[in-house]
Amino acid sequence: MKTASSFLFLISAVLLIIISFLLSATSSTPTVLPLQLLSLLSIKSSIKDSSSSFLDWDPKPTFSKADFHDPIWCSWSGVRCDQNSPEITSLDLSRRNLTGFIPSEIKYLTSLVYLNLSGNSFLGPFPTAIFELSQLTTLDISHNIFTSTFPPGISKLKFLNVFDAYSNNFTGPLPPEFAHLRFLEWLNLGGSYFNGSIPASYGGLSRLKYLHLAGNALDGQIPGQLAYLTKLERMEIGYNTFSGGIPAEFPLLLNLKYLDIAGANLAGTLPQDIGNMTKLQNLLLFKNRITGEIPESLGKLEALEELDLSENQLTGTIPSDLYNLKELRELSLMANDLSGEIPQALGDLPNLASLRLWNNLLTGPLPQNLGSNEKLLQVDVSSNQLSGPIPPNLCHGNKLYKLILFSNKLGHELPASLTNCTSLVRLRIQNNFLNGSIPHGFGMLENLTFADFSNNNFSGEIPADFGNAVKLQYLNISQNAFGTSLPENIWNSTSLQIFSASSSRIIGSIPDFVGCRSIYEIELQDNNLNGSIPWTFGHCEKLLTLNLSRNSLTGIIPWEISTLPSITAIDLSRNFLTGTIPSNFQNCSTIESFDVSYNQLTGPIPSTGTIFPGLHSSSFIGNDGLCGEILAKPCAVDALSDGGIEVRQQQPRRTTGAIVWIMAAAFGIGLFVLVAGTRCFQTHYSRRFGGGDEETGPWKLTAFQRLNFTAEDVLECMSMTDKILGMGSTGTVYKAEMPGGEIIAVKKLWGKYKENIRRRRGVLAEVEVLGNVRHRNIVRLLGCCSNKECTMLLYEYMPNGNLDDLLHGKNKGENLVADWITRYKIALGVAQGICYLHHDCDPVIVHRDLKPSNILLDGEMEARVADFGVAKLIQTDESMSVIAGSYGYIAPEYGYTLQVDEKSDIYSFGVVLMEIVSGKRSVDSEFGEGNSIVDWVRSKIKVKDGVNQVLDNDVSASCASVREEMIQMLRISLLCTSRNPADRPSMRDVVLMLQQAKPKRKFPGNLVTVEADVLLDHKIVAEC
Structure with a gap:
């Protein structure tokens, strides 16, 4: 503060000298001109x-009349x-x-x-x-x-x-x-x-x-x-x-x-x-308590382009006079109590692009000309009582991207014309009376991501092109009457994450699972499937939920199911499975639900590990040959040999191969350590006793903005400083004061970069991209100082340290982070910074190591995301060769897929939110062995009053409204840490949710409050 005050005093003195000089230089010059200069320089200071x-507001050192x-x-x-x-x-x-x-x-x-x-x-x-x-x-x-x-x-x-x-x-x-x-x-x-x-x-x-x-x-x-x-x-x-x-x-x-x-x-x-009001083009009255009928006079608004009366209490019918609105593009009357039929004339509106009428009491058929204008983009008439056929020309202009018709009484066959709708992204037609077969071609739609055909009367062949879908993530064909087998290539869709075909009278065997690497959930329960469960389950690396119950499956439970790294729920009940329960399940720490009841299994139920002791006996009943403590049925000593043989198909070959590879890898690592150690010793010895610096080359300073110091200044300061701010996975960070008084943070990266010129250029290229990042919630990278042997990154200095110290440090109760509004401000700032990296940078930047110690705080407690040592620039889907990140913050799927995408950052951010809400670290002995804060929070919210045990009492004890705000942030954190990456929101959505959860109180003193652009709750909340 002393330095800043002295600096401001110096500027003021210089300004006064300049003004005095200008005033004495000429008597004919009006004083208004130097006063304007004084004003600008005062603003800058x-x-x-x-x-x-x-930074170009710099006056000349001297002035003349020409100025x-x-x-x-x-x-x-x-x-x-x-x-x-x-x-x-x-x-x-x-x-x-x-x-x-x-x-x-x-x-x-x-x-x-x-x-x-x-x-x-x-x-x-x-x-x-x-x-x-x-x-x-x-x-x-x-x-x-x-x-x-x-x-x-x-x-x-x-x-x-x-x-x-x-x-x-x-x-x-x-x-x-x-x-x-x-x-x-x-x-x-x-x-x-x-x-x-x-x-x-x-x-x-x-x-x-x-x-x-x-x-x-x-x-x-x-x-x-x-x-x-x-x-x-x-x-x-x-x-x-x-x-x-x-x-x-x-x-x-x-x-x-x-x-x-x-x-x-x-x-x-x-x-x-x-x-x-005949000039009205946009009429937006949604989300109110307006009652009565829609006035007929609305038909006179011939210039109207958008009409939104949604979420009110309107009754009566939709006026037929709306057909006069030839300019109408968007019509939204959803969530009212409207009844009667939709005027057929609405299908003739020449500019209609969006029709949203869901959640009313509408009856009768849809306008059969709907979409004929070739401009239709979205239709949502779900949750009504509509009947009749689906209009055939909905996608006549090939612009329709959303078709939502679920929960009606629509009948007849699905129009084959929809299979040519290449613009279609979401298709939801479940809970209707549609019949016939599903037309071939939906799997070829290049933009389709979500398709729900469930709870209809579809029959016949299931289109094989579903297995060729490019972007399809969700496919539900449950509760139909197909009476046929699944296509052999059904698991080959590269983006498919959720597949549900329960209660659909499917026959035959389950197709081989080769190609199912993206699937998170498989539901095939309540069908007529027979044969054995394919042992190729090992290909389903991301599988979380498997339900094959109520079929006629035979054979053993494949050992490969127990090797799935993230499996949480398995239901194989009510089949004809034989053999034993694979013993490896006892080591599967992710399983939350396991049901093999009503089969023909034999042998002991594993009694050790983290899974089986916590299950209820109902998960195993109906198997006369099973025994164990859970069933209160003791097992004989030789139960495994008498009850059957545990089969691990092809496992010996795998195990032998794994042992060979492990031994080879160990030998290679040992050799590498020996060579590296020798080289390191030689280098250190030669440096210490003269020589060894000739090959390092000159230092080069790459600046990303105007700097008032040189590489030599940095080196001189580094030779004298012993102020270490922290150490991370990529280097040590020092506090350094430049000759001009500017304080910066210098990160000296671990290791040398002499070994590979191409690799070095790649590192510097990524640093240059990060150097061009400009956002108030991202720590500024000022420059990069390097030679052939060493690289140092120069950052702006953050005087308030990092979030980890403030949340978990010794002086936690004495700092501002004990105030909830400050914590909220920090959380929103981090979200805005990550949102910028994910949505506004090209290529996208994924941080990959987001945690409290990498969240720095400036003098005004504004959050700045830092430490991009393992950040990745994403141009296409790609995987890493090694796991990057910190334990406790790594998304569950990252450990085995090594897939780099934004969802990993969102999981880490969710963990950070949990720390902000609870005041606890991400990993703590309180959570139990092998559990993180995510596991602990999920267990607490399932019990009575468990939420209050999660909230940090130092903050939540202040008032009831603060507790409610903390609970809102806790809900957001749970969404961000969803086990299924597809269920996690985008960071843009997270920012919006946080803005909606903003506190309604002001900061004390001169501190500011965080404000959302659009307020969703405008009740005045008393200060706590």
């Missing part, structure tokens, strides 16, 4: 930036001057990752017309000095974290035309002073904590065209005076908690094109004369 684009006629500041980034004078008229600092505060000196920019501060992290109360800029016409402060109530004084900006403050942390009532701005055309106060009612005086803004108040905590009735905004074209006031309904005066808004009052607790009925 008051903020912190994490990008290089703002006043052609001032240097007019060429600075974001600065624009008047064409006929050197006065600054525009200042644009948007989206530069800036933080800090705006100084009062900004008032010297007296000619400023345009000011944009959006997309940064400016904090604290809004600077009232901006109100002194009387010429302003545009002021954009959106997407910042300004706090407190909005200060008075905005009426001084008499010429203001645009004001945008979306997504800040303002509190208190909406400022009534905006009503005095007679030139105002654009007003956006959305996404903050404003409360109270909408001022009726806003209806006096006669020039207003855009009004956005959505996502606050507003209540009261919507003032009818807003109908006086006769020039208004767009109104967004949803996501609040209003009382009453839509004002009866609103149909007077004849120029309105966009109306959004969604999620606002509206009651009452829709205005009957709503059809008078």
Whole structure:
């Protein structure tokens, strides 16, 4: 802090000297010019930036009279001057990752017309000095974290035309002073904590065209005076908690094109004369409590493109007059109580792209012309009582990607035309009365990922092309009447993860499992399958759930099932299986459910290991030949020999081969260690006693932004520093102070890089890509310092250490991380950083070692993801040759597939969330031998009051609302750590869920609160 204060004092002194020089240089020069320079340099000294684009605000060392006629500041980034004078008229600092505060000196920019501060992290109360800029016409402060109530004084900006403050942390009532701005055309106060009612005086803004108040905590009735905004074209006031309904005066808004009052607790009925708003293009009133029928006058809105009245309490029928809406693209009336038939004329709408009517009481047939306009993208009419055939031309334009028709009474055969719909991604037609056979061709659709044909009356052959599907992940053909066998290639689909064909009258034997490497779940129960279980189960490396119960299977239980590394549930009950239970099951620590009841098994039930002692006897009943403690039936000493032989097909050959390979590998490793040790000793000896440095070559500094130091400065500092910040799997991190006073973190990577030039170039190429990463939640890589022997990575220094120390260190109770809002802020920051790597980088970057010790915290407790030592740039699906990551954070499937994808990071992030919520480490003796925090949490939530045992009592004891917020984050962590990678959300979805789970309280003092762009729960929660 002393260094920072001295630095600011030095800057101020330099500024005063420059200004004094300028004022004394000429008496004819107006003082306004140096004051503008002072203003810009004051702004620069008051903020912190994490990008290089703002660092060009540097004055010349000397000034002359020519500088006043052609001032240097007019060429600075974001600065624009008047064409006929050197006065600054525009200042644009948007989206530069800036933080800090705006100084009062900004008032010297007296000619400023345009000011944009959006997309940064400016904090604290809004600077009232901006109100002194009387010429302003545009002021954009959106997407910042300004706090407190909005200060008075905005009426001084008499010429203001645009004001945008979306997504800040303002509190208190909406400022009534905006009503005095007679030139105002654009007003956006959305996404903050404003409360109270909408001022009726806003209806006096006669020039207003855009009004956005959505996502606050507003209540009261919507003032009818807003109908006086006769020039208004767009109104967004949803996501609040209003009382009453839509004002009866609103149909007077004849120029309105966009109306959004969604999620606002509206009651009452829709205005009957709503059809008078003839210019309306978007009408969004979903997620309210609107009752009554849909007015017929809606048919007069001929310009309407989007109509969404979903999630209300509307009754009656869908008006037939909607056929007049020739521009309509999206019609959404889902989750109401609508009845009657869907007007057939809706199928003739020329621009209809989306039809969503699910969860109503609709009857009759679907419009048979639906899709004939060649523009249809999605149809969801599920959970109704529709009957009749599926329209044949739904995919006539080959654009349909989602067809959701489940839970109706649709009949007839499935249109064969759908097998040509190459755009189709999701097909859900389960729970209908469809008959005939499933047409061949669905397996050839190149984009189809989800197909559910279950609970219909399909019969005949199961299409063999399902085994050739490229992207199909989910296939359910259960509860049909096929009466045929499974295709021999059914497991060959490269992306298939879940296959369900239960209760479908399938006959014959189970096809060979070669090719099932991606499958997580197989359900074939309640069929007529016969023959033995294929021993090729070993190919199903990712299998989690296997259900073959209620068939006529014979033979033994293949030993290979017990070798599956992640199997959790096995049900082989009610078959005719013989032989013993393979003893290797007792070592299978992942199994949670195991049922072999009602077979013809013999021999002892394994009584050791982690699985069988915890199972119920019902898992083994119905097998007269089984014995063991679980059944309270003692076994004879020679039970195994009398009861049968445990068969391990081809196992001797495998075991022998494995032993040979192990011995060879051990010999090779020993030889390598011997050679490496000798070489290391020789190198160390030669260095210590002179020589050995000639081949290292000169040091090279690769900078990823402007640096004020050289490679020699780094080396000199490293030779003197003994401040070790930490050690990781890839190197040691030191704290180093450069000659100019800048503090950086230097990671010296383990090992040498002399051995292979191509490998070295690959490492430096990845480092260069990471060096171009620019995000506020990713630690900045400043540069790379290297020679032929050593590589050092240069990072920005994080003064608050890492999350692991704050969560689990000795002084845990004394630091800010004991506060839940701080923990939430850290969790959201990490999610945003990983989301950037997964979704905004090209190629995608997978971190692969996400854990609390790799999450650093800056001076404001902002999270920064660090340590990309084992990160991977992903361009196509690929696998690693070794496991990377830390024990306790590695996804379960990663250990045996070595598959590199984003889902591994998401699992690790889920573990981090569990640590944040519980305050416990990922691995602890409290969890039991071999268990991690994931296992412990899942066991706790199954018992009464177990959730409260998971929550960190240092935090959760503060108030009930905090406990609820912690439970919300715990739910997110459970999703992220799903055993099946397909069940884990994307990091983009995780960020959204975390934003929805944000705390409703403020930080103490000058700290800020984390705010989501769209508030989903606007109840004011008292501070704890």
